[in-house]
Amino acid sequence: MPKRRYDVLLCDADNTLFDFSAAEANAFAIACAPAGVKSTPENLALYSRINDALWKRLERGEVTQAELRVRRFEQFMDAVGATGDARSFADHYADALAAQAVPLPGAIEAVARWRRVLPVVIVTNGISATQRGRMARSPLREMIAGMVVSEEVGAAKPDPKMLRLGMEIAGVQDPGRALMLGDSLSSDIAGAANAGVDACWYNPRGERNAPGLPVRYEIRSLDEVDAILTGEREEG
Numbered sequence: 001m002p003k004r005r006y007d008v009l010l011c012d013a014d015n016t017l018f019d020f021s022a023a024e025a026n027a028f029a030i031a032c033a034p035a036g037v038k039s040t041p042e043n044l045a046l047y048s049r050i051n052d053a054l055w056k057r058l059e060r061g062e063v064t065q066a067e068l069r070v071r072r073f074e075q076f077m078d079a080v081g082a083t084g085d086a087r088s089f090a091d092h093y094a095d096a097l098a099a100q101a102v103p104l105p106g107a108i109e110a111v112a113r114w115r116r117v118l119p120v121v122i123v124t125n126g127i128s129a130t131q132r133g134r135m136a137r138s139p140l141r142e143m144i145a146g147m148v149v150s151e152e153v154g155a156a157k158p159d160p161k162m163l164r165l166g167m168e169i170a171g172v173q174d175p176g177r178a179l180m181l182g183d184s185l186s187s188d189i190a191g192a193a194n195a196g197v198d199a200c201w202y203n204p205r206g207e208r209n210a211p212g213l214p215v216r217y218e219i220r221s222l223d224e225v226d227a228i229l230t231g232e233r234e235e236g
């Protein structure tokens with residue numbers, strides 16, 4: 001075993017390891033047909049905005065996962081004047097999304113390296129069937145030590161419970177020995193702060209840390225994580 005700075009890597013899934021935009025676009029197109037809705041770039045953008053807003057509300061505890069699952073399609077169908085069953089649209093979408101295990105470039109290779117240093121636990125805000133279905137189709141399933149899914153927990157990042165459950169899977173009690181890696185300030189990085197865990201912000205587009213959250217490491221590429229795990233890179 002190489003020298004290591006941390007005993008567990010808590011890793012976000014969407015837009016950190018998986019290409020959520022590609023998965024969402026594919027699943028949306030598949031689910032539109034039975035709902036009688038046109039799968040256009042405009043409709044996808046509209047749905048995506050509605051969905052993002054609801055996930056932000058979930059992070060703030062304003063809606064539940066079960067409400068979000070269907071409400072995003074109710075709101076979308078209202079907005080485009082579609083009639084039909086939002087629940088059935090939601091079911092088709094969740095099934096289609098579960099089949100979309102599109103990794104980001106280099107992500108599988110990166111996890112394959114990291115797991116030789118320490119256990120990697122996925123900590124994701126998502127629907128259980130979607131996240132588990134996708135993981136079952138991904139080579140990552142053999143590489144990770146476990147997965148914490150918000151729908152199963154009944155809490156979502158930035159609730160520190162999510163990260164603590166991830167640490168538990170790896171048998172880690174000291175938050176100082178855990179590292180949270182993710183792209184979202186409002187869920188991953190705020191969650192790390194709430195749990196007293198070091199944060200590594202995957203920020204490929206060089207966005208601004210507007211809320212001024214504590215970020216121990218900021219990276220543009222997943223390849224930068226390797227030096228952090230071994231302690232060669234201490235911050236920055």
Ligand SMILES: [Mg+2]
Nearest residue numbers: 012014015183
């Ligand atoms: Mg993410």
